Amino acid sequence: MNNRDLTEKAYQIAWEQYANLGVDTDKALARMDEVIISLHCWQADDVGGFETPGSALSGGGIQATGNHPGKASSISEMRKDLEKVLSLLPGKYRLNLHAIYGDFGGRFVDRDQIEPAHFQSWIDWCRQQGIGMDFNPTFFSHPKAQSGYTLSSKDENIRQFWVEHLKRCRKIAAEMGKQLGTPSILNIWIPDGSKDLPVDRNRHRTLLRKSLDEALAVEYPKEFMKDSLESKLFGIGAESMTVGSHEFYLGYAITHNKLICLDNGHFHPTEQVGDKISSCLLYVDELLLHMTRPVRWDSDHVVTLNEDVQLIVSEIIRNDFLKRVNIGLDFFDASINRLGAYVIGSRAVKKAFMQAFLEPTSRLAGMEENGQLFERLALMEELKTKPFGAVWDYYCMKCGVPVAEDYIAEVQEYESSVLRKR
Ligand code: RNT
Numbered sequence: 001m002n003n004r005d006l007t008e009k010a011y012q013i014a015w016e017q018y019a020n021l022g023v024d025t026d027k028a029l030a031r032m033d034e035v036i037i038s039l040h041c042w043q044a045d046d047v048g049g050f051e052t053p054g055s056a057l058s059g060g061g062i063q064a065t066g067n068h069p070g071k072a073s074s075i076s077e078m079r080k081d082l083e084k085v086l087s088l089l090p091g092k093y094r095l096n097l098h099a100i101y102g103d104f105g106g107r108f109v110d111r112d113q114i115e116p117a118h119f120q121s122w123i124d125w126c127r128q129q130g131i132g133m134d135f136n137p138t139f140f141s142h143p144k145a146q147s148g149y150t151l152s153s154k155d156e157n158i159r160q161f162w163v164e165h166l167k168r169c170r171k172i173a174a175e176m177g178k179q180l181g182t183p184s185i186l187n188i189w190i191p192d193g194s195k196d197l198p199v200d201r202n203r204h205r206t207l208l209r210k211s212l213d214e215a216l217a218v219e220y221p222k223e224f225m226k227d228s229l230e231s232k233l234f235g236i237g238a239e240s241m242t243v244g245s246h247e248f249y250l251g252y253a254i255t256h257n258k259l260i261c262l263d264n265g266h267f268h269p270t271e272q273v274g275d276k277i278s279s280c281l282l283y284v285d286e287l288l289l290h291m292t293r294p295v296r297w298d299s300d301h302v303v304t305l306n307e308d309v310q311l312i313v314s315e316i317i318r319n320d321f322l323k324r325v326n327i328g329l330d331f332f333d334a335s336i337n338r339l340g341a342y343v344i345g346s347r348a349v350k351k352a353f354m355q356a357f358l359e360p361t362s363r364l365a366g367m368e369e370n371g372q373l374f375e376r377l378a379l380m381e382e383l384k385t386k387p388f389g390a391v392w393d394y395y396c397m398k399c400g401v402p403v404a405e406d407y408i409a410e411v412q413e414y415e416s417s418v419l420r421k422r
């Protein structure tokens, strides 16, 4: 039997097995179109950007490790890589760009000088691809970030420099959203913090609030852009205090009607972001997710289909939160093929959604309601070994992208014909 027929046949059997559980696999497939993942540009080049030739990540307490050959070192290489990635992924996507990825035409343009024009070629590329765009100011890899403080700096010149950067980024994001007809999520993450025990934490947090008030003063229509705030527990070199903590941003977001960004690498390892969603959404309209895989620390490993990711996604689907949750990826692994990393991570998140769509949720909820807790746990365990993979493969086939592990050969081919020649 050829692969296509085999995939069809496996799907028919899966359809029946899920039907016995009261789940309609065809409906689950149709719902996959509602899931849009924002592909973070920074996996393509280890968070380098294109400000100057050979730009590289420095400071900020984040790190890409590894030196797999073929890293994108120009905008055209990056677009080519992203096009290849998109050709291997089922369903819908967006592009998530950092400010350092502007099209600066070979000239150095400092962060307080960037304009929408520097991002026009990206907007045009996204339009061609039929995808929306998200955006991020870049508060690291810059001499004015080396002190460890940006928006919360006590140095007024430095603070003003970063306020100006943020103002400009918001304007650029609004332009992206306006031109592409879908709001751009502007995510603010700053590395500000202290390696050792600070005496005056309060001053930095007060300054950060002041900077946000100044930079967010201009209101843009929600159809063009939305601001999001990303907290963190600690970073390398900022172990003792992070100015933009979860409490800080949650308070700011609630009082200013902003989005909260939950990065699942940014909490104590035993905390679950999946558990935070229903709390945050009682108080803010929308969330942004940074899906990542922290291994022992905020290591930004490639996302895999693990229980962290499954809980996050289940919470979204069980509570019908999809319209209020924006999904972004945030990992940067330079030790393996970078395109392959995108494909593994994006597919893992989509697989989690497919599993969530295949859950007999009302049946489980009924058991819970009746106090049948053994039955609830037993059914959850059994669901793990239902033929979800057959539905996933069929979905990929219907989307016209490589089925199952077939994408490995395509990534290998791209590596030998393109990446190894760079
Ligand atoms: C850092 C944050 C942040 C960055 C990107 C590059 O810990 O997670 O989201 O990873 O902005």
Ligand code: ZN
Pocket: 189, 230, 263, 290, 330
């Ligand atoms: Zn993040």
